[in-house]
Amino acid sequence: MMEWLLPIQNLLGPAWLPVWTVVKIMVIVGPLMGAVAYLTLAERKVIGWMQIRIGPNRVGPLGLLQPIADGVKLLMKEIIIPSGSNKFLFIIAPIMALMPALAAWAVVPFNAELVLADVNAGLLYILAMTSLGVYGVIIAGWASNSKYAFLGALRSAAQIVSYEIAMGFALVTVLMAAQSLNLGEIVRGQQGSYGMLNWYIIPLFPMFLVYLISGVAETNRAPFDVAEGESEIVAGFHVEYSGMAFALFFLGEYANMILVAFLTSIMFMGGWLSPVPFLPDSIVWMFAKVAFVLFLFLWFRATFPRYRYDQLMRLGWKVFIPITIVWVVVVGGWMQTPYWLW
Amino acid sequence: MPEIKNYTMNFGPQHPSAHGVLRLVLELDGEVIVRADPHIGLLHRGTEKLAEHKTFLQAVPYMDRLDYVSMLCNEHAYVQAIEKLTGIEVPLRAQYIRVMFDEITRILNHLMWLGAHGLDIGAMTVFLYCFREREDLLDAYEAVSGARMHAAYYRPGGVYRDLPDSMPQYEASKIHNAAAVKKLNENRQGSLLDFLEDFTRRFPTYVDEYETLLTDNRIWKQRTVGIGVLTPERALALGITGPMLRGSGVEWDLRKKQPYAAYDKLDFDIPVGVNGDSYDRYLVRVEEMRQSNRIIKQCISWLRQNPGPVITTNHKFAPPGRESMKQNMEELIHHFKLFTEGMHVPEGEAYSVVEHPKGEFGIYLVSDGANKPYRLKIRAPGFANLSSLDEMVRGHMIADVVTIIGTQDIVFGEIDR
Numbered sequence: 241m242m243e244w245l246l247p248i249q250n251l252l253g254p255a256w257l258p259v260w261t262v263v264k265i266m267v268i269v270g271p272l273m274g275a276v277a278y279l280t281l282a283e284r285k286v287i288g289w290m291q292i293r294i295g296p297n298r299v300g301p302l303g304l305l306q307p308i309a310d311g312v313k314l315l316m317k318e319i320i321i322p323s324g325s326n327k328f329l330f331i332i333a334p335i336m337a338l339m340p341a342l343a344a345w346a347v348v349p350f351n352a353e354l355v356l357a358d359v360n361a362g363l364l365y366i367l368a369m370t371s372l373g374v375y376g377v378i379i380a381g382w383a384s385n386s387k388y389a390f391l392g393a394l395r396s397a398a399q400i401v402s403y404e405i406a407m408g409f410a411l412v413t414v415l416m417a418a419q420s421l422n423l424g425e426i427v428r429g430q431q432g433s434y435g436m437l438n439w440y441i442i443p444l445f446p447m448f449l450v451y452l453i454s455g456v457a458e459t460n461r462a463p464f465d466v467a468e469g470e471s472e473i474v475a476g477f478h479v480e481y482s483g484m485a486f487a488l489f490f491l492g493e494y495a496n497m498i499l500v501a502f503l504t505s506i507m508f509m510g511g512w513l514s515p516v517p518f519l520p521d522s523i524v525w526m527f528a529k530v531a532f533v534l535f536l537f538l539w540f541r542a543t544f545p546r547y548r549y550d551q552l553m554r555l556g557w558k559v560f561i562p563i564t565i566v567w568v569v570v571v572g573g574w575m576q577t578p579y580w581l582w
Numbered sequence: 583m584p585e586i587k588n589y590t591m592n593f594g595p596q597h598p599s600a601h602g603v604l605r606l607v608l609e610l611d612g613e614v615i616v617r618a619d620p621h622i623g624l625l626h627r628g629t630e631k632l633a634e635h636k637t638f639l640q641a642v643p644y645m646d647r648l649d650y651v652s653m654l655c656n657e658h659a660y661v662q663a664i665e666k667l668t669g670i671e672v673p674l675r676a677q678y679i680r681v682m683f684d685e686i687t688r689i690l691n692h693l694m695w696l697g698a699h700g701l702d703i704g705a706m707t708v709f710l711y712c713f714r715e716r717e718d719l720l721d722a723y724e725a726v727s728g729a730r731m732h733a734a735y736y737r738p739g740g741v742y743r744d745l746p747d748s749m750p751q752y753e754a755s756k757i758h759n760a761a762a763v764k765k766l767n768e769n770r771q772g773s774l775l776d777f778l779e780d781f782t783r784r785f786p787t788y789v790d791e792y793e794t795l796l797t798d799n800r801i802w803k804q805r806t807v808g809i810g811v812l813t814p815e816r817a818l819a820l821g822i823t824g825p826m827l828r829g830s831g832v833e834w835d836l837r838k839k840q841p842y843a844a845y846d847k848l849d850f851d852i853p854v855g856v857n858g859d860s861y862d863r864y865l866v867r868v869e870e871m872r873q874s875n876r877i878i879k880q881c882i883s884w885l886r887q888n889p890g891p892v893i894t895t896n897h898k899f900a901p902p903g904r905e906s907m908k909q910n911m912e913e914l915i916h917h918f919k920l921f922t923e924g925m926h927v928p929e930g931e932a933y934s935v936v937e938h939p940k941g942e943f944g945i946y947l948v949s950d951g952a953n954k955p956y957r958l959k960i961r962a963p964g965f966a967n968l969s970s971l972d973e974m975v976r977g978h979m980i981a982d983v984v985t986i987i988g989t990q991d992i993v994f995g996e997i998d999r
Contacts, residue, residue, distance in 0.1 A: 291710040291711075292710060391980070463704060465704075466981070471598050471599040471701060471703070471704065472599065472980050472981045543705075543707065543795070545700065545703040545704040545805055546703060546704025546705075546801070548979060549979065549981060550613075551801075551804050551805075
C-alpha cells in the first residue's frame with residue numbers, strides 16, 4: 241500500500257514482516273503512552289475546574305510539562321522492595337498489570353483501515369486481555385505481604401469477577417446486533433443513512449449504560465475504586481509500591497481507561513462514523529467520542545462518593561447481570577421481528 | 583486444616599482517615615469488624631497541667647488549641663468559667679459578639695466536618711466547596727483578632743476589642759493582578775458586619791450546593807443510612823452530646839436548655855434526627871449550619887443598632903484604656919498588676935459549659951484565690967463520642983469504620999488535650 245517502503249521491504253527480505261509489525265506497534269504504543277501522560281494532566285485540570293481550583297500550572301506553560309516532570313520523578317525514585325515480600329512476584333505484578341492493557345490495543349481499529357491486527361475474534365480477544373489485568377493486581381496485593389494490600393487485592397478480585405460477567409453480557413448484545421466479533425465489522429454494522437440513529441446506542445441503550453458503568457468498575461475508577469480505597473485501605477494493592485513499579489500500575493490504569501473509552505465508542509457510538517449524515521466519517525470522530533467518554537470518567541470521579549465493597553458486588557450481581565440477561569433475550573426476540581432496524 | 587483466625591489490623595495513627603492521630607486496632611472477620619479498640623493519647627500536650635502554671639489570661643490561647651477547628655467555642659467555656667467564679671458583668675454587646683462568633687465557629691467546624699466526612703466516603707468535591715466558604719469565615723476571624731485560627735479573642739469580662747470597621751484587603755501579586763484583586767475585594771469594602779452580612783446572604787445557596795451533591799445521592803445514602811446506629815437510650819448512657827445525640831432524636835441543646843450569653847434572645851430551631859444513623863447526623867449538622875446562619879443574621883442586625891462597650895469596666899479583670907492609663911495613676915497600677923501578676927479569681931469552683939459544635943464542652947475550674955487556676959478540668963465532647971466507637975462499628979465493614987469516624991467528628995486536639 242505504501243510504495244515508498246518497497247525498497248526497504250526488498251532489502252530486509254523475510255525479516256520485513258516482524259520489523260514492520262514492531263514499527264506499527266511502536267506507532268500505537270508511543271502515542272498511547274503520551275495520551276496516558278496527558279490524560280493524567282487532563283484529569284487534574286478538569287477535576288480542578290470542577291472543584292473551583294486551578295490544577296497544575298507551574299511546570300511549563302499552563303502546566304503542560306507536568307506529566308513529564310511526574311514521569312521523570314517516578315523514574316528517578318528508588319523502587320523499595322519490602323523485606324517480607326516475594327521479590328519475584330513483587331516485580332512481576334506491575335508488569336502483569338500493564339502488559340494486557342497494552343496488548344489489547346492490537347485489535348482496536350482507529351478507522352476503517354488503521355488497525356494492527358484485523359482479527360475476526362477481536363471482541364473475544366479484548367475480553368480475554370482485559371480480564372488478565374486483574375492478575376497484576378492480585379499478585380501485587382499478595383506479594384506485598386501487607387494487610388492493606390492484601391485486602392485491596394481481595395476486593396479487586398471479587399470486583400473484577402462480578403463486573404466481567406455484566407460486561408460480557410452487554411457485549412453479547414452488541415455482537416448479536418452486529419453479527420460479528422470483529423471490531424471493524426461492528427463499526428461498519430452501525431453505518432447507515434441516518435447518522436447517529438444507526439448506532440447501537442439507540443437499541444442497546446441499557447447495555448450502553450451497563451457497559452459504561454462496568455467499564456468504570458473494571459478500571460478501578462471512582463466511584464468503584466474500592467481496590468484502592470484511598471480513605472479506607474489507603475492505596476490498596478499498590479500501597480507498598482514506589483517509583484517506576486508504582487508508575488506501571490498507574491500507566492496500566494489510565495491505558496485501560498482509554499481502552500474502555502475506545503471500546504465504548506466502537507461498540508455503541510459508531511467508532512469513526514460521523515454522527516450526522518452530511519459530514520464525512522473520520523478518525524476525528526473517533527477521538528472526539530473517546531474524549532467524551534474519558535470526560536465522563538473524570539466527571540464521575542469529581543461527583544460521586546465511593547461505593548462500599550459489598551454494595552458494589554450487589555450492584556453487579558443483583559442489578560446489572562439480570563438487566564443484561566433480560567436485554568439479551570429482548571434483543572434476540574426483537575431481531576426476529578421486522579421492527580429491528582439496525 | 584489450619585484453624586481460621588480473625589485478622590488484626592492496625593488502623594492509624596498514620597492513616598488518611600484517622601482524623602489526626604487516632605489509632606484503631608481492628609479485629610476483622612474478613613472485612614467485618616469484630617472489635618475496634620481506639621488508642622488515644624498521641625496528641626497529648628498536657629493542657630490541663632499547663633494551665634495550672636499560667637495566669638488565667640495566659641490559658642486562653644491554650645483553649646484555641648484544644649479543638650482546633652472550633653477555637654472560639656472552647657474559649658467561651660473557659661472565660662465563662664472565670665466569669666462565673668468572679669461574678670463580673672459582661673456587657674450585652676460582648677455577649678452578642680460572642681454568640682455571633684460561636685456560630686461562625688459552628689459553621690467553620692461543620693464545614694470542616696462535612697468536607698472531611700465527604701472525603702472519607704470518597705466525595706472529593708464537597709471538601710473543596712466547604713473550604714471555599716471556610717476561607718471567608720477565617721477572614722472574619724482574622725479581621726477581628728488578627729489570627730485566622732487561634733484567635734484568642736474572648737477575655738474574661740468580654741471580648742478583646744470591638745468589631746473592626748474595615749476588612750483586610752487582598753493585594754495584587756504575581757498570581758492575582760489588579761483586576762482580579764478588585765473582584766476579590768468587592769465584598770470587603772465595608773465593615774466586618776457588612777462582610778458577614780454578605781456571607782449570610784450567600785451561605786444558604788452554598789449549603790444547597792452541598793446538599794445537591796450529597797443529600798439525595800444514592801451512593802451517599804447507601805453509605806450512611808443505617809450505618810453506626812445509636813439508640814437514644816444508648817447515646818444518653820454513653821454520655822454522648824451534641825449533634826451525635828440530636829441525630830439519635832434526643833432534643834438536647836444547651837443553647838435552648840440552659841441558655842448562656844445571648845442565646846435566650848435569639849430565634850433558632852434545634853434539628854433532631856429520627857433513626858440515629860450517620861445519615862441523620864449528616865442532616866442534623868447541615869441543618870445546624872442553616873440555623874447558625876440565621877443566628878448570625880440576627881446578631882448582625884442587633885450589633886448594628888446597639889453600639890457600646892465590649893469588655894467589662896472592672897479593671898481588676900480587664901485592662902483600662904490606653905489613654906486613661908497615661909493620665910491616671912490608679913489605672914496605671916491596674917494595668918501593671920494585670921499584666922504582671924494577672925487577675926485573682928476568688929476561691930471556689932465553677933463548671934461552665936457551652937454547646938460546642940461537637941457537643942457539650944465543659945470547663946471545671948477550681949481556684950484557690952491565686953492568680954493561677956488550682957485545677958482545670960476539660961470535659962471534651964469528642965472523648966465521650968469516641969468511646970462509643972467500638973459499639974458503633976461492630977458488625978460493620980472497614981469502609982464503615984471510616985464513615986463512623988467521620989460522623990463522630992473527631993478532633994484529637996480536644997480528646998488528647
